[in-house]
Amino acid sequence: MTQNLSDLTESLIDAARRAGADAADAIAIRDDSQSIEVLKGKLEHAERSEGTEAGLRVFVDGRQASISASDTRPAMIDTLAQRAVAMARIAPEDPHAMIAPAEMLARTTEATALDLVDTARPDPAALEAMALEAEEAALAVSGVAQTQASGAAASYRDMHLATSNGFSGGYARTGYSLSTVAISGEGLSMERDYFGDSRTHLSDLMSAGEIGRRAGERAVERAGATKPPTGRYPVLYDERVSATLIGHLVAAFNGASVARGASWLKDAMGEQVLPKGLDLIEDPHRARTTGSRPFDAEGLATRRHVWVQDGQLTGWTLDLGTASKMGLESTASAARGLSGGPSPSVGNLALTQGGQSREQLLSDMGTGLLITSMIGSSINSTTGDYSRGASGFWVENGQISHPVNECTVAGNLRDMLMTIRPANDARTHLSRVVPSLLVEGLTIAGA
Template sequence: MTQNLSDLTHALIDAAKKAGADAADAVAIRDDTLSIEVLKGRLEQAERSEGTEIGLRVFAGKRQASVSASDTRPEMIETLAQRAVAMARIAPEDPHAGLADPGQLAGDVSAAALDLEDDARPDPATLEEMALAAEAAAMAVPGVSQMQATGAGASTRAMHLAASNGFSGGYGRTGYSLSAVAISGEGLGMERDYFGDSRTHLADLMSPEEIGRIAGERAVALAGASKPPTGRYPVIYDERISSGVIGHLLAAINGNAVARGASWLKDAMGEAVLPAGLDLIEDPHRARATGSRPFDGEGLPTGQKALVKDGVLQSWVLDLATGRKLGLESTGNAARGVSGSPSPSVGNLSLTQGAHSKEELMREMGTGLLITSLIGASINPTTGDYSRGASGFWIENGEIARAVNECTVAGNLRDMLRTIVPANDARTHLSRVVPSLMVEGLTIAGA
């Protein structure tokens, strides 16, 4: 019989109190995942996993400990609680540890308005059919020599969080995905690229034919790639990877990094970090978005807020502990799994889009690099010095001249972010809505 997640979390808290905990919070998560992979027109792999995991965090004064398990029997819950309390009593004191005050907690925790759950439940045969259609569409693109992988998946997740401060809430979400990786060329001349789509509702998913076609066209476009010239040139980060550039900013304003003093933006509050006119907005209440949630991992309310307004940094990303370390309130950004303590994290995010297309930015750039793929990373968290391996296309006279690979781009994130010029091509259904970004004067190491 399926166990009620709310009952599990409250059983964990009751067991923790019985074992001597001063306070506790607990989370229970149930996952059901189905994935299908095809190759050469046949089923290659099928996987199904389902299970429930539980996590318990207990406090003994200002000492805390966390434990987790996938065994939800009553005797295991009791053992888990005893173990957690014993661990907490010998843990070092943390003056910033503790649950939220009851007055800080989210009131209405209903997720109905977020529309995160879909009743569609595709069976393995349906997912296989989708994957086969995507593979066939990719192989139909002239120049595609083979497929590396084509997969489809469906998942459901339900979670419940409860705490001894009186909070109790839960919600579920569904996910559907389809992706294809195509290869062009032969032998040492092979190039590969991908395309995929992921949605909370099956009906919103792009068609298999479109996904396969785009993957195939991308792989073929990379044929004959060579190194770009070495020098200092403008760069455009394609929309498919541009959110990673903004991700470096998010890492620098994360409460953990700021509280440790290990952030190149630690003294930048109230200063310009993006060009004037650009906003960076977090909105955890977007319907059907994968990063939406009605409350955070500590039971605090979530809501829309500007992390950057008109280019100026407005807020750190904080949970309770990092907020206390900095003498600030939590921003409702705690994320929590079954293992360990909560930590600050951002879900849905959008950057102000520009007035011009990516192609118009390319014409404005004249000569430079369009990056479509990044590998590796060397980021100095305290200085913002940046270096990454890249591949994509060399631009001359505002047009794509040839495919390029095996190069490195380097610069300083503070300088890079202050010069970004956004295009208008962001996909608005994504959790991170970030358009293609042009950045001035990066150092390219190529041929």
Template sequence: MTQTPQTLCHALLDAARKAGADSADAMAAEGSSLSIEVRDGTLEHAERSEGVDIGLRVFVGQRQAQVSSSDTRTETLTAMAERAVAMAREAPEDPYAGLADAEQLAQSWDLAALEMADPSAEPAPDQLQQDALTAEAACAAIEGITQVQSAAAGYGRHDIHLAASNGFSGGYARTSRSVSCVGIAGTGSGMERDYDGDSRTFQSDLRAAGDVGHTAGTRAIERINSRRPKTGAYPVLFDERISSSLIGHLLSAANGAAIARGSSWLKDGLGTQILPDSLSVIEDPHRARMSGSRPFDGEGLPTQKRAIVEDGVLTGWTMDLASARKLGMESTGNAARGIGSVPSPSNWNIALTQGTRTRAELIRDMGTGLLVTSMIGSTINPNTGDYSRGASGFWIENGEIAHPVNEVTIAGNLLDMLKTLVPANDARTYLSRVVPSLLLEGMTLAGE
């Protein structure tokens, strides 16, 4: 009989009960992926992978253990369960560990409305290769491009199931389709590179490969003759490509696990103003065709739309069951997990309120400052929010782009930075994180 992710999960639960577990949950994922890379007009690398992975978490009292495998034979399932129970008996007690109560579980969901998987056929390898070749050719055609470092296209599909001894059982399929390109301009020490890419759930939504390659090449050309800016305090505009990293720092600080440990610069921020009062951060795991969408979380709880920040005020933490129990609160349905890992809090689809002005208008109004288009490295103090990152982009003089810049460090404190955010109106609404370009006042720049 064919073993589906669902049947594998229930076989693991049966094995866990027989091995002496008081309770258990199991995950199984069956998937395939195909990736193609080209170079100089010919195939550089092709890789296809297929497989099934299974994971089992068992509880013996308040002790838990997690095991995983890619071997689905019956004897392996039995051995996994016996090993997991033996490990749990030796593990320290965790008063916050345990499955959800039956009344907490998701009871029904509409997978069709979420459109998490493209029903069309898997693309043939030559179709992916053609996309990669088209992107490479479009990039190479840009005057000044000396080399296309990489051009690639890929496809993946995964069928995932979660089941637990508390009665939960549910699963879904997810697909992804992508194309990317990296161009290099200039020569010697003056070489610069930049990229573009797109990844979608549905093939029909994917941007044209030629557009991706052309954009990658254009961006690389724009970076030629970069120089270091003067050290000082200036307004900084985070381009839409990288602005979501700022909101990502906020989300990390509002993570229930960090709050429970007391290791967050937002630990005393609940109910306080952390963004301008015109801005909200909304999480919506039910957006159609989004990579962050899901009907239930990694513990079987229903996912829900919620405001993490509403009118600038932090309204709640992002929690799984364990962090919620530690904080004396209720889970927000944000447990994420891998096949071989226990649940931990994570965010789904995020959107920051967009502004009314274009990016060009923000550039015009900022006078002299820095437009950041890429970042490297990161020094973020999780306890204080002190922020320091390497950056490159473009110098703004008199409200216009003057020249490209690199080798600059931007620094500040996230508590102060986030309160000055001015959003543009250029967020890409088809992304899982919808965040526009963001202008911040008075950051410290370390250049020459």
């Protein structure tokens, strides 16, 4: 019989009280996922995962400890709670560790309006058929020599959170994905690229044929890649990688980093961090979006935030503990896993889109680099110094000239972000809605 997650979390909290905890919270997650990979027209790998796990956090005399387990049988509940309390008794004091006061807790945990659950349950044969169709479409593109992998996956995830002062709520979400990696050329001249799609509802997923075709076309476009010249040039981050650039900004206004003094934005509250006219908005209530949730990992009701308004930084992302350290209030941004306490995080984000297409920005940049793929990362979180490996296409006179690889782009994030110009090509179904971004000048290390 399927274990009731609400009952499980309440049992953990009751056991924590019996073991001597002053307060506690518990989270339980049930996951049911399956994935299929095919290669050369045959099944290459199949995986199925199904189970329930739980995490318990206890508070004893100003100290806290967390414990997690995949064995959630009733006979183990008391044992887990006793271990957690014993750990807390020897933990260092933490004046900022707490559960949310009752008056701060979300009054409703309803997630129906978010439309995060699809009733579709494709079996392994259906997933295999999708992957095979995507592979076939990629191989049908002239110039594609082979595929590296084609995979399809489906998942159902249910979670429940409860606290010792009365909060109890949960929600579920489904996920479906399909992707293909295609290869052009042979030997040392091989180039690979990919395309994929991921949705909360199966009916929204792009067709397998379209996914395979795009992967194949991307791989063929990369044939004959060479190193770009070394120098300082404008760089256009393609929409498929532009969210990584904004991700560095988000990491810098994370309250945990700011509280430690380990952020290049630690003194930038109210200052210009993006060009005027640009907003960065978090909306945790977008329907059918992977980053949506009705409440955070401490039971606080999530809400819309404008983190950057007209280019100015307006706040830090905060959970209860981080907010306490900074003398502020939580922004209901807590996220957590099963084995540790909460930390600040953001979900759905959208950057203001521009009025020009990617092609128009290419024309404006003249000569420079269009980045479509990135590897590695060297980011100094304190200074904002930035260096990443990249590949993509060289642009001459506003037109794509030829593919390039094995280069590094470097600069300082504070300076880079102040020059960005967004295109209008962001895919609005993604959790991070960020268009292609033109950065005025970066140092490129190539040939």
